Amino acid sequence: MVNITAMKQLYLLVFLFPLLAMTGGSERQAERERMVRTQIEARGVTHAATLRAMRRVMRHRLVPPDVRAQAYSDSPLPIGYGQTISQPYIVAYMTEVVRPAKGQKVLEIGTGSGYQAAVLAEIVDEVYTVEIVRPLAQRARRDLNDLGYENIHFRTGDGYHGWEAHGPYDAIVVTAAAEYIPPPLLAQLKEGGRMVIPVGSQFMTQQLVLVEKRDGRTRSRNLMPVRFVPFTRSE
Numbered sequence: 001m002v003n004i005t006a007m008k009q010l011y012l013l014v015f016l017f018p019l020l021a022m023t024g025g026s027e028r029q030a031e032r033e034r035m036v037r038t039q040i041e042a043r044g045v046t047h048a049a050t051l052r053a054m055r056r057v058m059r060h061r062l063v064p065p066d067v068r069a070q071a072y073s074d075s076p077l078p079i080g081y082g083q084t085i086s087q088p089y090i091v092a093y094m095t096e097v098v099r100p101a102k103g104q105k106v107l108e109i110g111t112g113s114g115y116q117a118a119v120l121a122e123i124v125d126e127v128y129t130v131e132i133v134r135p136l137a138q139r140a141r142r143d144l145n146d147l148g149y150e151n152i153h154f155r156t157g158d159g160y161h162g163w164e165a166h167g168p169y170d171a172i173v174v175t176a177a178a179e180y181i182p183p184p185l186l187a188q189l190k191e192g193g194r195m196v197i198p199v200g201s202q203f204m205t206q207q208l209v210l211v212e213k214r215d216g217r218t219r220s221r222n223l224m225p226v227r228f229v230p231f232t233r234s235e
C-alpha cells in the first residue's frame with residue numbers, strides 16, 4: 001500500500017517549498033534583511049524609505065549569474081563590460097543623501113545593472129536613467145521589466161548631457177566618476193534639488209560630492225572618499 005503521508009511530505013519538499021521560496025518578494029529576503037542590518041544600518045543610514053527600498057530590491061536578479069551567489073555581500077561586483085555594481089552600502093548612502101520622496105522625479109547617470117535605479121524607483125514616482133554602454137542598458141531594461149518596474153525610463157547615450165526633455169529633476173544620482181560636474185546636469189537640477197556625484201580621475205582619490213541648488217546658487221561639499229568606474233564620453 002502507498003504511504004499517503006510520506007508522499008504528501010515528499011511533494012511538499014520537492015515541489016511546493018522551492019516554488020514558495022522562488023515566488024513573491026520573499027526570494028532571499030533573509031539575506032537582504034541581514035545586509036540592511038549589518039552593512040547599512042550599522043554604518044549609520046537611517047532614512048526610512050531608503051532602508052525599506054534596500055530590503056525590497058532583489059539585487060541578485062540584477063547581477064550576472066556568475067556572481068549571483070555573492071549578490072548580498074559587502075562589496076561591489078563585476079557586471080560585465082568592465083563595469084561594476086556598487087557595494088550595497090554606497091547605494092544606500094547615495095540614495096539617502098539626495099532625500100528621495102514620493103511625488104519626485106529623479107535622474108540617474110550610469111544605469112549599469114539597474115540596481116540603483118530600482119532602489120530609487122521604490123521611493124519616487126519616476127526614474128530616468130541614462131547608460132552609455134548599449135548592451136548594459138538593454139540588459140537592465142529587460143531585468144527591471146521582468147521585476148515589474150514600470151516607472152523607470154531608459155535612454156542609451158552620453159549622460160553628460162543629462163535628459164533635458166524630462167527635467168528639471170528633484171534629485172540627480174551619478175554613478176560614474178567625472179573629472180568635474182557636467183554643467184548640463186547642474187542646469188537640470190530643480191531649485192531645492194540635490195545631486196550626488198563622485199568626482200575625480202580614475203587614478204586619484206575620488207570624492208563623493210553633494211551638490212545643493214538653493215536660491216539659484218549651487219553649493220557643494222565632499223562627503224567621503226570613494227572609488228567608482230570612470231565617466232566616459234562618446235564622440
Ligand code: SAH
Nearest residue numbers: 110112113115116131132159175176231232
Ligand atoms: N548605477 C549602476 C552602477 C554602474 S557603474 C548600478 O546600480 O549597477 C557606472 C555605469 O556608468 C557603468 O555602467 C558605465 O557604463 C556608465 N557610464 C559611464 N560613463 C557614462 C556616461 N557618460 N553616460 C552614461 N553612463 C555612463
